[in-house]
Amino acid sequence: MPEADLHVHTTASDGKASPSEVIRLAAAEGLCAVGICDHDSTNGIDEALEEGKKLGIEVIPGVEINTDCGPTELHILGYFIDHRHPKLQDALNWLRSSREERGRRMVEKLRQIGVHIEFDSVLRASAGGAIGRPHVAAALVEAGYASDINSAFGKYLVRGAPGYVERVRFTPMEAVRLILEAGGIPGIAHPAKIGNENLWIDLIPHGLRCVEVYHPDHSVADQRRYRRMARERGLLITGGSDYHGPESIRFCQIGQPRIPYEHVEALRAAVERRAKQT
Ligand SMILES: [Zn+2]
Ligand SMILES: [Zn+2]
Known part of the structure; x- marks a missing residue:
């Protein structure tokens, strides 16, 4: 069964592996598709696309926008974005x-x-x-x-330590809007890290379309919980390793976890449906 890893970082943000390295690793792991989701950057996507073409790996242009919702940090994923969209690039x-x-x-x-x-x-x-x-x-x-x-x-x-400085960030709603404008499908990353589910459930009427069910930090119980929430709320399912490369703070292997390719097809179908509506 073809499988995908829809959450991978590169040196375009805080990943330690370059976009082409990431694609080569994905190929070695037997993945057929990779979502490049760098923090606040799409600068790794073109290189990944090029390497993907060479190796027969589908690259899904994505992004992970770090946002603040009061004291809580929410990471908003975007899939199948037009990564050259001027407004997205400006932001x-x-x-x-x-x-x-x-x-x-x-x-x-x-x-x-x-x-x-x-x-x-x-x-x-x-x-x-x-x-x-x-x-x-x-x-x-x-x-x-x-x-x-x-x-x-x-x-x-850490927050409160002598070197800590608050950062400028979008609200989750702004990030969702931006991803929609760039033609993408917005999703919530690693919801188990957030805790308070109402913070992201509130985004569904504003266009949030998928939830990251599979993530290295999610227990089997978490996966079950978010699968059920996806079903009940009509959200698409995503997942991936949140790979940051070798020797990164959070070590994990690319493709662990990985998801069946049918989830990628469901995301693409949603993009195409939206494109027809507009
Ligand atoms: Zn994240
Ligand atoms: Zn991430």
Whole structure:
């Protein structure tokens, strides 16, 4: 049975593997389709598409937009987006430039408590991708302020720690709207991490169309729960490994978990139905 991994990161955000590496790994794992869903970026998609063409792997252009709903973080996935859509690109560019600004402010705040890292080493750690706390953490480890990424987070970068800076973000509703405008299918990522289901159920009337049932952080009971919710609320099912590459904070293998290809077909059918309506 053909299978897909619909949640993969690349070096276009905080992944450690390049888009072509990710596609080669997917091919080696016997997957037939991969959803490239970088945080706030679609810059890995063209390279992935090209490598996919060579290796016979279908690449689904996607994105994962990190949003804030009050104190809770919601990750909104988008599938089958037109990744060159100007409005989407404008919005993602804006988010990324605010990420850089945030990185600079974190470096500055750390300097005020006597922790000296260079913004350049943060930039280097991000390797041209969207800058995030993992890259500041890597710079802290490199400079000897922490033994590993996790302790760098704990000491300096978690909310409330001396280096923490709030970020500029969209609301979940704004992200859903943006994905719809770019012709995509919006979904909620790893709902078990959110806890309060009402936060994303509220998005369904606004166009949320799928739920990530399968994710490495989901227990079998979680999977059952979200499958049932999908059925009851008429949502499509997605899933994937949330792969971030080797030696990333959260290690997992590409394709673990993976989902039957029929879910990809259902997503595509939904995109085509919408295209006919408009
Ligand atoms: Zn996520
Ligand atoms: Zn992710």
